[in-house]
Amino acid sequence: MNICVFCSAYSLDDRYSAPAAEFARLLGEGGHTLVWGGSNAGLMGLLADEVKAAGGRLVGVMVEMLKHKGYVGADELVVTRDLAERKAELAARADAIVVLVGGMGTMDEVTEVVELKKHGMFDKPVVVLDTEGFYSGLRTQLERMDAEGFLPRPLTELITFADTPAEVFAQLKA
Template identity: 40%
Template sequence: MAAICVFCASSRTLDQRWLDLAAETGAELARRGHTLVSGGGCVGMMGALVDGARAAGGRTVGVIPQALVDLEVADLASDELLVTDGMASRKTVMIEKSDAFLTLPGGLGTLDELFEVWTTATLAMHTKPMVLVDTDGFYRPLLDWLGTITDQTFLKPAGLDLLTVAPTVSTALDALESRLP
């Protein structure tokens, strides 16, 4: 079907519920026949994500900078592991390799990836669907702020509308699939 890029946390200190959400996401992508594109890591939510996909028979593509390979956090079990020279080139390759983007809870790296993909979409550099999974209101403060900057015309409503928000993985994937060519 499609290559779905998932952005999420790679922290080793997360509550189990976030790891379970990531594993569920990977498994559901695989059950639906999609290829998972990830940041190429094997720790935190990213590790749970790829493990969930593979456990359900899915194909995984990891994109990771050499510096993280050197730290021994690469998902060496990926069906395809692409090593880049840095974080910026990693995002470029992830965008090129993916048909759609799904963002799970995460920190600065996750937000950096989301905003890169979203910004390039607002500039019409791609038309790939993007969905934010707002589990338990995780992203509510960010969404409120985005509404504020839209009200103040720093972000056009059409730009805000490019990002779909869904409360669950299942509804998020339904939304992505409905927008795939």
């Protein structure tokens, strides 16, 4: 499976990096391909290192202005003109999307794919690994949107949340 991961390019403390590393090991051991932002920096670099060490494949998709941060050991590195093209390429190459902790770029990516799913323009699973309750605010807001009729489809058809890396893979298999 080609698993696209949205996450931070910043180095984070162990409470966030350890679950990300565990997720990456499971991805690699499962023989999956990591499709990600292609960076060697922060959590992105950690993911790539762990996936590669566990025997997985790496497909990076990065924007031209950041190619100097490209992961050297990637099996494939695609360079796009801009962020919009990058997001489209990531989604096109994915069999599923997993969201790890991240900042504004991660929020932009996840909200775009959920919006595409809402309109039937993307039909792949989207699972959020809610490490340390990082996405509890997002989850609460989405549940409110669902309960108050702002979503045309049930929330569980658009996005799901997992508490552990193993639960992410259980949801992807389901």
